[in-house]
Amino acid sequence: xxxxxxxxxxxxxxxxxxxxxxxxxxxxxxxxxxxxxxxxxxxxxxxxxxxxxxxxxxxxxxxxxxxxxxxxxxxxxxxxxxxxxxxxxxxxxxxxxxxxxxxxxxxxxxxxxxxxxxxxxxxxxxxxxxxxxxxxxxxxxxxxxxxxxxxxxxxxxxxxxxx
Amino acid sequence: xxxxxxxxxxxxxxxxxxxxxxxxxxxxxxxxxxxxxxxxxxxxxxxxxxxxxxxxxxxxxxxxxxxxxxxxxxxxxxxxxxxxxxxxxxxxxxxxxxxxxxxxxxxxxxxxxxxxxxxxxxxxxxxxxxxxxxxxxxxxxxxxxxxxxxxxxxxxxxxxxxxxxxxxxxxxxxxxxxxxxxxxxxxxxxxxxxxxxxxxxxxxxxxxxxxxxxxxxxxxxxxxxxxxxxxxxxxxxxxxxxxxxxxxxxxxxxxxxxxxxxxxxxxxxxxxxxxxxxxxxxxxxxxxxxxxxxxxxxxxxxxxxxxxxxxxxxxxxxxxxxxxxxxxxxxxxxxxxxxxxxxxxxxxxx
Numbered sequence: 001x002x003x004x005x006x007x008x009x010x011x012x013x014x015x016x017x018x019x020x021x022x023x024x025x026x027x028x029x030x031x032x033x034x035x036x037x038x039x040x041x042x043x044x045x046x047x048x049x050x051x052x053x054x055x056x057x058x059x060x061x062x063x064x065x066x067x068x069x070x071x072x073x074x075x076x077x078x079x080x081x082x083x084x085x086x087x088x089x090x091x092x093x094x095x096x097x098x099x100x101x102x103x104x105x106x107x108x109x110x111x112x113x114x115x116x117x118x119x120x121x122x123x124x125x126x127x128x129x130x131x132x133x134x135x136x137x138x139x140x141x142x143x144x145x146x147x148x149x150x151x152x153x154x155x156x157x158x159x160x161x162x163x
Numbered sequence: 164x165x166x167x168x169x170x171x172x173x174x175x176x177x178x179x180x181x182x183x184x185x186x187x188x189x190x191x192x193x194x195x196x197x198x199x200x201x202x203x204x205x206x207x208x209x210x211x212x213x214x215x216x217x218x219x220x221x222x223x224x225x226x227x228x229x230x231x232x233x234x235x236x237x238x239x240x241x242x243x244x245x246x247x248x249x250x251x252x253x254x255x256x257x258x259x260x261x262x263x264x265x266x267x268x269x270x271x272x273x274x275x276x277x278x279x280x281x282x283x284x285x286x287x288x289x290x291x292x293x294x295x296x297x298x299x300x301x302x303x304x305x306x307x308x309x310x311x312x313x314x315x316x317x318x319x320x321x322x323x324x325x326x327x328x329x330x331x332x333x334x335x336x337x338x339x340x341x342x343x344x345x346x347x348x349x350x351x352x353x354x355x356x357x358x359x360x361x362x363x364x365x366x367x368x369x370x371x372x373x374x375x376x377x378x379x380x381x382x383x384x385x386x387x388x389x390x391x392x393x394x395x396x397x398x399x400x401x402x403x404x405x406x407x408x409x410x411x412x413x414x415x416x417x418x419x420x421x422x423x424x425x426x427x428x429x430x431x432x433x434x435x436x437x438x439x440x441x442x443x444x445x446x447x448x449x450x451x452x453x454x455x456x457x458x459x460x461x462x463x464x465x466x467x468x469x470x471x472x473x474x475x476x477x478x479x480x481x482x483x484x485x486x487x488x489x490x491x492x493x494x495x496x497x498x499x500x501x502x503x504x505x506x507x508x509x510x511x512x513x
Contacts, residue, residue, distance in 0.1 A: 014260040074210040074503060096209060097177045113219040113260055114211040125247055127215060127256060136492055 013128030020051035029089035055111030057083040064100040071117040097132040108134040166290040167332035170229025173441040174220040175321035175489035178207040180501045182316045188498045189311045201402025205319035205429025214243045218303045219260045222324035224483025233263040237295025242278025242302045242433045277459030279433045286327040298327040304432035309357035319429025323437035333475040337468040342377035349460035377464035378456045389413040393451040396422030396439040398458035400430045427490040442486035449473045
C-alpha cells in the first residue's frame with residue numbers, strides 16, 4: 001500500500017472515524033460523503049458529519065485463518081471477525097489476545113491499537129485497530145507467593161500536610 | 164496552581180515467559196536465576212505490539228479515566244529505548260491515535276530506563292509555567308536481552324502514561340531533583356539489536372550510587388525521612404536491586420508493597436518505575452506521600468516527592484485495567500514461541 005493512501009486513511013484506522021447522516025441518523029464506517037439511504041431525495045447533502053465509533057462491539061461472525069496473508073505469518077492461526085458496533089456499522093477486523101477456540105459469536109470485544117503490517121525491514125510501519133475480548137477468556141496464571149508482605153500488614157503514614 | 168498528576172494509565176502485553184523456561188534452553192538453572200533476580204516471569208509483546216501501541220493503549224486509558232479532551236494536550240513525550248523507528252517519532256503516532264493532533268508539541272525521549280521520568284519533569288515545567296494546559300509523559304519499552312544473556316531473564320515489555328496538569332490534580336508533585344553522571348554501565352550502539360552492559364559494574368557505581376544519592380538529595384531538599392512516606396517506588400531492573408536499595412535507605416518492605424512490580428512482569432525499562440507508580444496510585448487514598456526514584460543507565464536518577472490529594476477519592480479508575488490485573492494474568496509461552504514473537508529466529512534471505 002502506498003504511503004499516501006495509508007496516510008489518508010489514518011483517521012479511520014487509528015480512531016475509527018466514521019460519518020453520520022444527520023438527516024436519517026445512519027452511521028457509516030468507513031465514512032461516506034453522502035447517505036445512500038437519503039440520496040434519492042438528496043436529503044443528506046451537506047448533512048453528513050464526522051462521527052467516531054466507540055470501539056465497543058460484539059462478534060457477529062468469524063473465521064480462523066490458517067493460510068496467512070503476507071505479513072501475518074507470525075500470528076497464525078489468527079481470527080478475523082465481523083464485529084457489530086452499537087452505532088450500527090459492522091467492521092471486519094482481527095481479534096487478538098485470544099485463542100482461536102475461545103472466540104464465539106456474541107463475544108464482547110473492544111478496539112485495540114496494534115501494528116497492522118510493516119513495509120519490509122526498512123519501510124513504513126502501519127498501525128490501526130484490531131479487537132480484543134473485553135473479558136479475559138483464559139489468561140489466569142498459577143498463583144505464586146508475593147515476595148513482600150500482604151496489604152493487611154501495611155501501615156500508611158499520612159503526611160502532616162494532609163490533602 | 165501547582166502542577167501534578169491529573170490522570171494515568173498502564174498497559175502490559177498479555178504473554179509471559181518464566182526464567183525456568185529460558186534457562187532450559189541455555190542449559191542453566193533458570194529457576195535459581197529467577198530467584199536470584201526475584202523475577203518470577205516477564206511479559207512478552209505480541210508480534211503486533213511495540214512501543215507505539217503500548218504507549219497508545221496506556222494513554223487512551225489515562226484520557227478516559229480523567230475525562231480529558233485530547234485537544235487540550237499541549238505536549239506529548241514518549242520515553243523509550245525501543246522506539247520502533249530510529250528516525251520518525253513515536254510521539255506523533257501516539258498523538259494522532261488519541262486525537263491530540265495537530266496543535267501540540269511532541270518528541271521522543273531516550274535516557275535508557277529513565278526517559279519516562281525525564282518526560283514527567285519536562286511536562287511539570289511546561290504546565291507549571293502555564294505554557295500548556297496538559298502535558299503527557301509516557302514511559303514504555305519492549306526491550307530485549309541478547310539470547311542467553313543475563314538480561315534475557317528480565318527484559319520485558321510494558322508502559323504507563325501520566326497526564327500532568329493544574330486542575331483536578333490527584334497527586335501533587337512537591338519537588339523533583341536529579342542526579343546525573345557519565346557512567347558507562349549499559350548501552351546500545353547505533354544499529355545494534357541488543358544492548359551491551361558492564362556486568363557487575365551496573366550495580367554499585369551505577370544503579371545503587373545514583374538511586375541512593377538522588378533519593379537522599381531529594382529527602383534533604385524537602386526535609387523528609389523514609390518514615391514520612393506511605394509508598395516508595397524505585398526503578399526496578401530486577402526484583403532484587405530495589406529491595407536492596409530500599410533497605411539501604413531505610414524503607415520497609417511494606418512501603419515497597421505496591422511499587423514493586425518487576426517480580427511479576429519483568430523489567431519494563433522506561434515503564435518500570437512508572438508502572439510501579441501506577442500500581443501505587445491504583446491502591447492509594449488521599450493524603451498518602453510517595454517517593455519515586457527512577458534510574459537510567461549512562462547514568463542518572465530522577466527523584467519525585469509526591470502526595471495524593473482528596474481528588475483521588477473521586478478518580479474514576481473503571482476504564483482500562485488496573486496494574487494488579489497485569490500482575491495476576493497472562494499466558495505463558497514456550498521459549499520457541501517467545502523466540503518467534505521477538506524476532507530471534509533467522510528466517511533466511513536477510
